[in-house]
Amino acid sequence: MNDAHxxxxxxxxxxxxxxxxxAVEEVERHVEACGPCRRELEELADLSDRLDVAVExxxxxxxxxxxxxxxxxxxxxxxxxxxxxxxFLLLLVGGTAAADAALPGSPVRxxxxxxxxxxAGLLSSxxxxxxxxxxxxxxxxxxxxxxxxxxxxxxxxxxxxxxxxQVDVSAPGGTYVTDPGLIEIRRPAAGEIRVQIPRxxxxxxxxxxxxxxxxxxxxxxxIPAPATDDEPPDLLFPAGGGPS
Amino acid sequence: xxxxxxxxxxxxxxxxxxxxxxxxxxxxxxxxxxxxxxxRLLESDAPAEKTWGWFCTVATNLVRDRNSKRKRRRRLLSxxxxxxxxxxxxxxxxxxEALTQLREALYGLPTxxxxxxxxxxxxxxxxEIAEILEIAPNSVGPLVGRALRKxxxxxxxxxxxxxxxx
Numbered sequence: 001m002n003d004a005h006x007x008x009x010x011x012x013x014x015x016x017x018x019x020x021x022x023a024v025e026e027v028e029r030h031v032e033a034c035g036p037c038r039r040e041l042e043e044l045a046d047l048s049d050r051l052d053v054a055v056e057x058x059x060x061x062x063x064x065x066x067x068x069x070x071x072x073x074x075x076x077x078x079x080x081x082x083x084x085x086x087x088f089l090l091l092l093v094g095g096t097a098a099a100d101a102a103l104p105g106s107p108v109r110x111x112x113x114x115x116x117x118x119x120a121g122l123l124s125s126x127x128x129x130x131x132x133x134x135x136x137x138x139x140x141x142x143x144x145x146x147x148x149x150x151x152x153x154x155x156x157x158x159x160x161x162x163x164x165x166q167v168d169v170s171a172p173g174g175t176y177v178t179d180p181g182l183i184e185i186r187r188p189a190a191g192e193i194r195v196q197i198p199r200x201x202x203x204x205x206x207x208x209x210x211x212x213x214x215x216x217x218x219x220x221x222x223i224p225a226p227a228t229d230d231e232p233p234d235l236l237f238p239a240g241g242g243p244s
Numbered sequence: 245x246x247x248x249x250x251x252x253x254x255x256x257x258x259x260x261x262x263x264x265x266x267x268x269x270x271x272x273x274x275x276x277x278x279x280x281x282x283x284r285l286l287e288s289d290a291p292a293e294k295t296w297g298w299f300c301t302v303a304t305n306l307v308r309d310r311n312s313k314r315k316r317r318r319r320l321l322s323x324x325x326x327x328x329x330x331x332x333x334x335x336x337x338x339x340x341e342a343l344t345q346l347r348e349a350l351y352g353l354p355t356x357x358x359x360x361x362x363x364x365x366x367x368x369x370x371x372e373i374a375e376i377l378e379i380a381p382n383s384v385g386p387l388v389g390r391a392l393r394k395x396x397x398x399x400x401x402x403x404x405x406x407x408x409x410x
Contacts, residue, residue, distance in 0.1 A: 007386075007389070008386045008389025008390050008393065009386040010385070010389075011389050011392075012388035012389035012392065013370070013385040013388075016364065016370065016388065018369070043396070044389075044392050047396055050342070051346065051361065051392075051395065052365055054343050054346040055266060055350075055365045057343060057347075058265070058266045058269075059262070059265075060261055060262055060265040060271060061271055063271075064261055064265065064274060064275060065258055065261055145340075175270065175271070177347065179339075179340055179343060182340055186269075
């Protein structure tokens with residue numbers, strides 16, 4: 001009369017509707033009387049639901065679905081990296097963060113040198129650069145976050161303000177994960193990650209390896225991370241040394 | 245003959261790419277596996293009659309073979325993902341963090357467990373999952389239960405435990 005506690009098999013089978021009716025009744029009878037098993041069942045049911053949502057958010061980049069199945073995706077984009085190297089100028093964007101960064105002995109000078117070396121290395125290596133892939137997110141009326149994680153040294157994030165109505169992100173290599181209001185790029189290759197943000201977007205933040213690069217809320221624009229300015233309104237941020 | 249095969253492949257192509265992408269976390273690998281699956285389709289009898297389950301079977305086996313050949317260490321996600329700033333007391337942000345951690349935990353599982361959970365998410369029944377993964381039908385339940393518990397442990401532990409591909 002005392003039904004056995006629920007094991008892995010019965011919990012799963014019950015959640016997935018794989019149990020025959022008599023067994024279902026047994027499980028429900030037991031769970032009515034047994035607090036720990038009821039909590040276990042509820043927890044795993046909740047986890048299972050959240051897993052469905054989490055999986056749903058893992059979507060392939062658009063290029064993967066568009067690419068012809070008999071061809072390979074596009075090869076290197078040397079032109080992009082060349083441009084990044086040629087237009088390396090010191091930051092003149094405005095705001096106290098930028099002013100502080102430009103002072104002698106500031107971190108800006110140190111990593112500027114390192115960033116130039118990285119890009120120079122990238123151009124001279126002559127290797128086949130990984131294909132660029134992109135993802136777009138309609139801006140909607142909510143907040144948008146672009147999150148880059150696991151970016152190696154030699155990766156840079158270029159933030160551009162555009163006239164469009166969607167957030168466009170493209171990167172060499174990497175994995176994309178999306179959620180409402182979020183694009184995440186994981187482990188891009190070294191190279192330029194481009195983030196294009198509509199000017200009209202009310203609330204946006206861009207992070208790189210856990211570091212906040214740009215945050216805009218209403219009419220306040222914060223640029224806490226040191227950057228070089230290409231040509232306004234571009235902002236270029238390097239990933240810095242060491243894996244995240 | 246090849247037109248029918250192409251039609252069959254086109255029908256499942258997007259879903260196949262999505263499944264393999266979710267399984268491996270790698271777009272290039274997803275494309276390679278999809279291409280190889282198409283070749284297998286061409287080489288098979290009655291290509292036009294292959295079910296979605298058949299595609300998943302072939303693709304899952306291809307991924308497993310590639311894993312065991314390369315003995316690749318898990319490189320999908322950074323296990324040291326750092327939070328950017330003190331969290332906003334914002335429901336949306338909390339929700340995103342939770343989903344991110346759950347995905348981290350998912351990609352911390354061995355491939356077989358992840359395939360199991362992804363096939364389950366695709367809506368396959370246990371009997372079908374058993375066929376695709378070539379395991380005994382009555383072992384699916386215990387494996388699913390165990391995989392969910394591993395996932396929960398992965399979450400509680402604050403991230404993946406660095407186990408390699410199996």
